[in-house]
Amino acid sequence: MASLLWLDNDLRIHDHEALRAALADPGPVLPMFLWAPETLGDWAPGGASRWWLHHSLQALQARLADRGASLHLAQGDPGQRLRELAEAVDADTVHWTRRLGPERARRDERAREVLAEASLDVHVHDGRILHDPAEVETTSGGPYRVFTPFWDRFQAEVHVPRPQPAPEAIATPSSVPEGCELVDLDLLPTPDWAHGLRETWRPGEAGAHQRLATVVDDRLDAYLEARDRPDVEGTSRLSPHLAWGEISPRTVWWRVKDAILDGAVDPEAARGFLRQVGWREFGYHLIHHFPQTPTEPLREKYENLPWRRAPDELERWRRGRTGFPLVDAGLRQLWHEGWIHNRVRMVVGAFLAKHLLLPWQEGAEWFWDTLVDADLANNTLGWQWAAGCGADAQPFFRMFNPMTQGEDHDPDGAYVRRWVPELADLPDEYLNRPWEAPPEVLAQADVELGEDYPEPIVDHGEARARAQSAYDRIG
Numbered sequence: 001m002a003s004l005l006w007l008d009n010d011l012r013i014h015d016h017e018a019l020r021a022a023l024a025d026p027g028p029v030l031p032m033f034l035w036a037p038e039t040l041g042d043w044a045p046g047g048a049s050r051w052w053l054h055h056s057l058q059a060l061q062a063r064l065a066d067r068g069a070s071l072h073l074a075q076g077d078p079g080q081r082l083r084e085l086a087e088a089v090d091a092d093t094v095h096w097t098r099r100l101g102p103e104r105a106r107r108d109e110r111a112r113e114v115l116a117e118a119s120l121d122v123h124v125h126d127g128r129i130l131h132d133p134a135e136v137e138t139t140s141g142g143p144y145r146v147f148t149p150f151w152d153r154f155q156a157e158v159h160v161p162r163p164q165p166a167p168e169a170i171a172t173p174s175s176v177p178e179g180c181e182l183v184d185l186d187l188l189p190t191p192d193w194a195h196g197l198r199e200t201w202r203p204g205e206a207g208a209h210q211r212l213a214t215v216v217d218d219r220l221d222a223y224l225e226a227r228d229r230p231d232v233e234g235t236s237r238l239s240p241h242l243a244w245g246e247i248s249p250r251t252v253w254w255r256v257k258d259a260i261l262d263g264a265v266d267p268e269a270a271r272g273f274l275r276q277v278g279w280r281e282f283g284y285h286l287i288h289h290f291p292q293t294p295t296e297p298l299r300e301k302y303e304n305l306p307w308r309r310a311p312d313e314l315e316r317w318r319r320g321r322t323g324f325p326l327v328d329a330g331l332r333q334l335w336h337e338g339w340i341h342n343r344v345r346m347v348v349g350a351f352l353a354k355h356l357l358l359p360w361q362e363g364a365e366w367f368w369d370t371l372v373d374a375d376l377a378n379n380t381l382g383w384q385w386a387a388g389c390g391a392d393a394q395p396f397f398r399m400f401n402p403m404t405q406g407e408d409h410d411p412d413g414a415y416v417r418r419w420v421p422e423l424a425d426l427p428d429e430y431l432n433r434p435w436e437a438p439p440e441v442l443a444q445a446d447v448e449l450g451e452d453y454p455e456p457i458v459d460h461g462e463a464r465a466r467a468q469s470a471y472d473r474i475g
């Protein structure tokens with residue numbers, strides 16, 4: 001008898017429990033990927049994620065081919081397809097990785113029911129995250145809502161197993177029905193807007209491992225000083241690789257832990273990095289316990305905040321035309337690279353929710369479509385934090401000042417000048433507040449406000465007062 005391995009957002013062969021379990025079964029193994037975006041509702045992969053997925057699947061095909069296997073591609077209802085394929089290759093068992101998150105959990109549960117009706121054995125394995133959200137509990141029982149105690153308990157109690165090597169060979173069934181071709185999944189954009197993504201990223205498992213090695217060898221020591229600086233390559237940029245499961249969190253964890261044990265890195269900086277990986281765990285912890293939070297605030301009273309509807313302002317925000325240089329730089333980086341630095345994600349997110357009082361869900365949807373690392377747990381955590389309605393969030397009336405954020409975290413203005421080149425010749429003093437520049441300074445920098453670069457979409461002081469009074473109505 002054969003086994004099926006249903007791959008989804010675990011597109012790797014290294015440290016893959018479901019693959020190892022399938023290989024431990026007596027017969028051959030058929031790895032497969034099913035494209036069924038309609039089964040994920042509003043959270044089917046967005047445009048940038050689809051681009052990533054195409055290239056990640058291509059990379060996985062090559063990895064499997066090196067081991068004598070091919071990746072079967074199919075479209076349609078997962079339960080039905082798995083059932084048909086199991087029949088065709090004479091499989092009695094299906095393995096997959098526990099996906100977590102409400103959209104995939106619902107889909108997988110439906111598939112499991114269909115497979116149970118056909119008397120197929122289903123085995124679901126760990127590997128997406130490091131902890132079991134049902135097992136890490138507060139001292140009084142129940143889920144955590146605050147990061148630091150969660151992280152303390154995690155570190156005290158969670159045992160992270162060492163990663164397992166990739167198999168050297170994978171025997172697949174001798175006769176497999178024809179699947180579809182990668183191009184048939186139609187994942188690449190038309191017209192082609194992905195040149196910025198191509199310039200920036202190397203999707204796939206090999207790219208993920210190479211990035212991890214670079215981080216540990218070159219970036220970890222400076223991580224604590226550099227992680228808040230969007231103008232330098234101070235963070236790992238591992239997020240899309242983790243989102244698509246091209247590298248396991250265990251692999252990241254142990255590569256860093258070993259570097260600490262070997263004395264190869266500054267332990268404090270390395271632990272600071274692992275703490276960020278801990279935020280990913282926390283995001284999954286929350287979405288597991290509060291599956292409504294991709295669209296509903298964790299703190300319910302925020303539903304009643306007088307959110308505004310202003311499609312023109314939303315569009316200016318999306319296009320990076322708000323007139324606040326750091327905000328615009330971030331949103332333009334997102335459009336070009338499919339990624340934004342974390343500090344700037346916080347600034348643009350809070351700007352949408354607090355300065356503009358636009359529903360945070362609209363920002364989350366835009367990120368979902370444009371991020372290569374779109375991950376429902378992390379995106380939900382980040383947006384609820386930015387809007388003040390989530391776990392560990394700052395109160396709503398505490399607002400980032402986008403001007404001083406730019407001055408503090410991009411001190412030479414290199415980040416803003418890169419992404420907002422029309423302001424490149426402004427002196428540092430006015431770079432983050434061009435509306436304060438005297439006319440002769442603007443003229444010298446060749447900037448006409450309202451023409452070359454927008455006037456601010458809102459006055460910072462008025463926005464602050466508006467946010468405060470909105471909050472007073474629900475506080």
Ligand SMILES: Cc1cc2nc3c(=O)[nH]c(=O)nc-3n(C[C@H](O)[C@H](O)[C@H](O)COP(=O)(O)OP(=O)(O)OC[C@H]3O[C@@H](n4cnc5c(N)ncnc54)[C@H](O)[C@@H]3O)c2cc1C
Nearest residue numbers: 235236237238239276277279280342349374375378379382
């Ligand atoms: C509004 C908003 C939306 C976000 N949406 C996403 C998203 O869709 N997908 C996503 O992966 N992250 C998201 N984040 C979290 C964070 O910004 C990114 O994980 C981080 O910027 C990725 O860059 P990196 O890999 O260089 O991070 P590093 O600093 O190198 O951190 C290493 C890894 O730790 C995890 N991590 C780091 N910071 C966070 C964090 N604050 N929350 C959760 N996990 C974290 C990521 O997996 C990251 O790859 C969002 C944050 C905000 C404020």
